[in-house]
Amino acid sequence: MEFGRLITAMVTPFDAQGRIDWEATGRLIDYLIEDQESDSLVLSGTTGESPTLSDEEKLALFRFSVERAAGRCKIIAGTGSNNTSHSIHLTQEAEACGVDGILLVAPYYNRPSQEGLYRHFRAIAESTGLPILLYNVPGRTGVNISAETTLRLAELPNVVATKDCAPLEQITAIAAAAPEHFRVYSGDDSATLPVLTVGGYGIVSVASHLIGSKMKRLIEAHLSGNAAEAAKLHQECYPVFKGLFECPHPVPNPVAVKYALGLKGIPVGGVRLPLVEPTEAEAAFISKLL
Template identity: 40%
Template sequence: MSQPLFKGLFPALVTPFRDGGVDEEAFIRLVERQIAGGVHGLVPVGTTGETATLSHDEHRRVVELCVKTAHGRVPVIAGAGSNSTEEAIELVRHAKAIGADAALVVTPYYVRPNQEGLYAHYRAINDAVQLPVMVYNVPGRTGVDISNEVLARLATLPNIVGIKDATGDLPRASMQRLMCGDDWVMLSGDDPSGLGYLAHGGHGCISVTSNVAPEQTSAFYNAAMSGDWAGALQHQDRLIRLHRAMFTDASPAPCKFALAHLGLCTDEVRLPLVAASEASRTEVLAAMHDAGVI
């Protein structure tokens, strides 16, 4: 059995803001902290990176900063999704041009294409740019769910290499693994079910929690990937409350509150998001304590 192209822990990086703009110094510090914490790769400008409210120039700049700061120490999978196929292609082209190792392309949101439209979307990206592409399936946010049957067709294309699966549907993972083959990269996009996803044959996770607890989350994935399931379960038990706390309010507001509490960046988000509620903050602090972050 061949090794997956990407495996392990990939933080879905927040984009820190200060006074309305991207805080580049804070972003660099966050990247360095993740690498020092033992993560296996980085994902800038995904949903957690508030890409929906970044300008195109800001989006490109954050990807460039991530690639430059990582400097080849870990792979960078750049967020490059859009509900316009042409715009997605341009973002993937930019990711390739500045040296990203892959692109993460979300299913087209709001327009809700049918399954054949989803296939055509990713086929067009595959044909346009020679860069590994990860499909991002998150129907709770996009309103569309890509089927295993379409993924199996996409898996035969040279540049479509895997998926970030944020459905939380674990039996789907086993079926997808059988349908898409050994080379298909399977990363969870759902921290709470990450342990189960690995047990179903997944290769890792694109994680929100890692922003707050890189060392603890890396230890969990290292244990699981080495076959130490008992150790992984112990790590899971320490982290599960924090996984949940990251979504006690609209993400990434709870995550940014946690990072602000650690003195790493402000808790500033862009409208229509607002700062985490008092109840969310209370739960985040308790969860950080349980996880050994504070």
């Protein structure tokens, strides 16, 4: 399965009552494919506010997105949790919806050992025929999938990639020793170019909601050996990479990107509690950033 170089972790549009806005969701999918050149979309990831989506909403979102994308890009379903049996159930339901792949976040809060992480991911992988992308984000989950555990999981036939937010040293170790079929994606927009230079394959991005086409050019410049152009594009993108998460101080994702999309004429509504709308100062910063 080819998920491409630029994967967008898509926000979930809500209406004024906080329900999924299906019309806005359809427009957003079209925009991300046609205008921002996304190769794949992750639905119900952290950026999609997965903690506040019910299973019924997630499955409806998967079905809708598969139908709307209509083969123009791949649809990856976020089905991971800190409950292995629940993740297996949701993964199998997502597979029945016709998605192309599964994103599995490391179990959060209960902080399993490396052996526990391995067995968790192996059990889910064995329950489905779909390709699996691991998601290592220690800053959110409180646990790090080590390079050794990632490489061990990479030996499973349908574990095909990792979206990794670990330090560059760990990502380098994974990229250096991974099987040929296994791909390493940066999970941090600002690390896109550094990860590519140490053997990474692409990016699972938030900023691609706004500057996806420029990020695509950045990746293409790197692949063509034009280091100077890649560095120039990285520097141009960097204020957006950082600004969406620090506006002007740390703000939880996807508060900033949802507000920014509204400013760009792509309304996706607000966020669900416990997230809240940007403050006046944050809104002014995002407006200036664009």
